[in-house]
Amino acid sequence: MSDEVVENDLIHCIYCNAGTVRFSEADMVSLLEKAREANSALGVTGMLLYEEGSFFQVLEGPAESVDALYEKIFRDKRHRRITKIIRESIEARNFSEWTMGYAGVTRQDLKEIEGLNDFFYTKKCFTELDPGRAKKLLEAFKDGNWRASLR
Ligand SMILES: Cc1cc2nc3c(=O)[nH]c(=O)nc-3n(C[C@H](O)[C@H](O)[C@H](O)COP(=O)(O)O)c2cc1C
Known part of the structure; x- marks a missing residue:
């Protein structure tokens, strides 16, 4: 018997925004501190790039x-032009140990992820990501070496 906890009615929602507000290191630390506390109370996990x-x-x-x-x-004024890319049921969480795993990434990093380099050569970061590419990004951080860069 597996001791994995089975949760009902589990979904993930993946979105991106088009570059708006610049976040300093201190802004990010403060955002993550509050988000992690709130997410822990809500039973929400995930990752933020x-x-x-x-x-x-x-x-x-x-x-x-x-x-x-x-x-x-x-509705948060700190970012605009938000696009929901995926909202679907999932069997199990991909980031169960993270109330919100975070990584600051560079365009170069993103180009190194298989199946994404064409996109990041020509497009603005994260904008216009389609569900297929969003899944590739998710897979890279879910299973791949990139997971280790989450803090
Ligand atoms: C990029 C980004 C990611 C965020 N992620 C979360 C999050 O995972 N959890 C959370 O509670 N708030 C998050 N927030 C903050 C919310 O937008 C909002 O400010 C917060 O939930 C405060 O809600 P309140 O009005 O109940 O205090 C995020 C904000 C930004 C800009």
């Missing part, structure tokens, strides 16, 4: 909590 003013975030947890949190983030 940041590159030059653009974010890519995965929120996972009970559907109701994730949807409510996404609405809050969507």
Whole structure:
């Protein structure tokens, strides 16, 4: 018997935004501190990537909590032009040990992820990511070496 906890009604919601507000190191630390505390209370886990003013975030947890949190983030004045890329049911969490894993990444890093280099050569960071490419990015951080860069 596996001792894995089976959770019902689990979803993930993945969004990106088009570079808006610049976050200093201190801004990011403060954002993560608050987000991790709130997520822990809500049972939300996930990861957040940041590159030059653009974010890519995965929120996972009970559907109701994730949807409510996404609405809050969507209305947050610190970023605009948010696009929800994926919202779907999942069998299990990919980032269960992270109330919000974070990595600051560079364009160069992103080009090194298989299946994404064409995109990051020509596009603005994270914007216009389609569900297929968002999944590639998710897979890289879920299973690959990139996971080790989450803090
Ligand atoms: C890029 C980004 C990611 C965020 N991620 C989270 C998060 O994972 N959890 C969270 O509670 N708030 C997060 N926030 C903050 C929310 O937008 C919002 O400010 C926060 O939930 C405060 O809500 P309150 O009005 O209940 O205090 C994020 C904000 C930004 C800009």
